[in-house]
Amino acid sequence: MMKISALETIHLPEYPAFLFVAVHTDDGLIGYADTCYASEAVAGFIHQFAAPMLIGHDPLAIELHWRRLYEVIAHTVGKGAELRGLSAIDVCLWDILGQAAGMPIWQVLGGAARDRIKTYNTCGGPNYGKAVKGGTGYGTENPTGKYEDLAAFMERADELAFDLLSEDITAMKIWPFDYVAHFPGGWDNWRNFRGMFDPTIRSLGGHDISTADIDRALEPFRKIRKVVGDRMEIMLEGHGLWSLPAATKIARAVEEFRPAWLEDLMRADEVEALAELRSQTTTPILASEYLATRYEYKPLLEARAVDIVMIDPTWAGGITECKKICTMAETYKRPVAMHDCTGPFTLFAGIHLAINATNAIYQESVRAFIRVNYPDIATEMPVIEKGHILAPTKPGLGTAFLPDIRKRPGVTVRITR
Ligand SMILES: [Mg+2]
Structure with missing residues (x-):
């Protein structure tokens, strides 16, 4: 069974409001997403809360992961940055599902x-x-x-x-x-x-x-x-x-x-x-x-x-x-x-x-x-x-990060394995 191996967030200085998110799997598939506003708070949620709940688990159990994360969020009245973090992770998981199936998400x-x-x-x-x-x-x-x-x-x-x-x-x-x-x-x-x-x-x-x-x-x-x-x-x-x-x-x-x-x-x-x-x-x-x-x-x-x-x-x-x-x-x-x-x-x-x-x-x-x-x-x-x-034709979301994005000046990359 494929497993989630890491959660990564990327912040580019020229787009301060955006937080880019990648979910990595042990099969080598990577799902991408972004979310907007309070990017540092969203990154904090992803690394502190979401990563320990997801790493080692099946990335294709999307419905279950949504509910597990939402329960934590609802329990802590965290419906702003936390929900945006959950949203981005969810998009990453659908991207992985589409790539694994060889089909566009639609x-x-x-x-x-x-x-x-x-x-x-x-x-x-x-x-x-x-x-x-x-x-x-x-x-x-x-x-x-x-x-x-x-x-x-x-x-x-x-x-x-x-x-x-x-x-x-x-x-x-x-x-x-x-x-x-x-x-x-x-x-x-x-x-x-x-x-x-x-x-x-x-x-x-x-x-x-x-x-x-x-x-x-x-x-x-x-x-x-x-x-x-x-x-x-x-x-x-x-x-x-x-x-x-x-x-x-x-x-x-x-x-x-x-x-x-x-x-x-x-x-x-x-x-x-x-x-x-x-x-x-x-x-x-x-x-x-x-x-x-x-x-x-x-x-x-x-x-x-x-x-x-x-x-x-x-x-x-x-x-x-x-x-x-x-x-x-x-x-x-x-x-x-x-x-x-x-x-x-x-x-x-x-x-x-x-x-x-x-x-x-x-x-x-x-x-x-x-x-x-x-x-x-x-x-x-x-x-x-x-x-x-x-309608996009490529598997998954149909788009990915530009390959050199992590090497740009001023970029902040955080990864939790
Ligand atoms: Mg409007």
């Missing part, structure tokens, strides 16, 4: 519900979500010149929509209201906003929004609809910044532009409030990559607070748990969309789930990441044709 999950999944471009630049002092930010302070799609949607959303259409991308996600949430009048200073992790920010929590600020933030919607009509779907991202009255104002104001969905205008941690918002608008409500495990998604579905369910594979519990969340959403006749922004291996995990799940409608992607950041980390990138990501 195949061992039960096969393909489709041969490709529609994608939309999340309009962040290459530095979007990268670390600044105190955390991660919007990445607009030091533009790279390439694929600066956040600056583009703020300043020339019409040109950006044209550019995406020329690549056959027919859906785009933008967040022009964020800059007003951080403090009123914030629009004028948007390039310098580092984001909610900025320790100097004086956040008012998005409890109100003025008519003038709403009008300014609608400008990208106006520009896009004016030049491309309805050939482009527009997703509005809210990053959980608003309270109910402001979210309701925003929801009603954008209705005339027929957005595909309203994503996390409020955090989905108060299901009744989200259900109230849903009752106040005709636009579908999407929530939320900020939730983890079935146990957090279930109340949302029960309360009819959501139309579309967003899932991040390495925040919500790994492939094992996300498959179950997809199935649970389907029970409530809700489609699912898979989150990206948190690393190349997470993106691949989402693609496999979206190819397998009958109720998947979208896999998020960021062209700046697929073209600039992710090729700096992983061997294979997703294949995108006419706005759709094709």
Whole structure:
């Protein structure tokens, strides 16, 4: 029987929020994953807690390992970094299973519900979500010149929509209201906003929004609809910044532009409030990559607070748990969309789930990441044709670390055998 021989974590200084994880086996198979935020805390969990529970055991007993680790996590109220650690390990184990079977993960999950999944471009630049002092930010302070799609949607959303259409991308996600949430009048200073992790920010929590600020933030919607009509779907991202009255104002104001969905205008941690918002608008409500495990998604579905369910594979519990969340959403006749922004291996995990799940409608992607950041980390990138990501064909996840990644300057490699 194959056995888990080591757990390895890799941290690259240029991607401080990301933690890369490898599970090694005595057969020589290696499963890969990544997870995002508080990378040192996640590494601590993996080496201190998970390694002693997994080393010497069968890597293919995935369901059992998930439950064993989850019991430890739940017992210690460790649903943040610990759950992200479990999620990454779980993705590694599925990667190993696929490689051992000689099949892509979507195949061992039960096969393909489709041969490709529609994608939309999340309009962040290459530095979007990268670390600044105190955390991660919007990445607009030091533009790279390439694929600066956040600056583009703020300043020339019409040109950006044209550019995406020329690549056959027919859906785009933008967040022009964020800059007003951080403090009123914030629009004028948007390039310098580092984001909610900025320790100097004086956040008012998005409890109100003025008519003038709403009008300014609608400008990208106006520009896009004016030049491309309805050939482009527009997703509005809210990053959980608003309270109910402001979210309701925003929801009603954008209705005339027929957005595909309203994503996390409020955090989905108060299901009744989200259900109230849903009752106040005709636009579908999407929530939320900020939730983890079935146990957090279930109340949302029960309360009819959501139309579309967003899932991040390495925040919500790994492939094992996300498959179950997809199935649970389907029970409530809700489609699912898979989150990206948190690393190349997470993106691949989402693609496999979206190819397998009958109720998947979208896999998020960021062209700046697929073209600039992710090729700096992983061997294979997703294949995108006419706005759709094709089902990966290689065994397992279908991508791996670049061979020289452990030799880079400043890299931190920890291995527990
Ligand atoms: Mg989101």
